[in-house]
Amino acid sequence: MSGVGGVGGAMGVDRVMELRAQILERNAALSRANAAASAPAGGAAPAGPASFTDTFTDALKSVNESQSKAGALSAAYERGETIDIAKVMLARQEASVGFEATLQVRNKLLAAYKDIMSMPV
Structure with missing residues (x-):
């Protein structure tokens, strides 16, 4: 079987x-x-590694954009515009997963900060 x-x-x-x-x-x-x-392009030197702040800011902007896109698609669907419900649901799920991942990263960073602050010097 x-x-x-x-x-x-x-x-x-x-x-x-x-x-x-x-x-x-x-x-x-x-x-x-x-x-x-x-x-x-054109033999230009590659940029150096991005800082943590820049990387984290870019990630937050990306999550915000996906949530805005999902909200706009939901509103358009609710207004009765011809938008596929699967597209709306996919955008909502992507935004949800992005937000949950961001929340987990925040929790891990906060836990690491607390661990570092509680270390004896």
């Missing part, structure tokens, strides 16, 4: 293998695109 299949076990395995191949192709394409985008 196949764990993937069900009624058409061989057909299910073929479908999974086909999906795996598509995922690998897309991953390779994204890797090539990222490599091309990160390559310095």
Whole structure:
């Protein structure tokens, strides 16, 4: 008995293998695109590492943008504009996951700060 299949076990395995191949192709394409985008243009020197403050600020801005986008899509859907409900729900979930991740990072940073402050000198 196949764990993937069900009624058409061989057909299910073929479908999974086909999906795996598509995922690998897309991953390779994204890797090539990222490599091309990160390559310095015109031989310019690559920028140094970003500071923690800049990185954290960029992450917070990204979370804020995703929440704004989700709110705008929700409002447009509620107004009756022709927006796919799946697109709205996906945007809401992305915003929720981003917010939860940010909250967890904040909690970890706060815990680390408390640990450092309670260390004897």
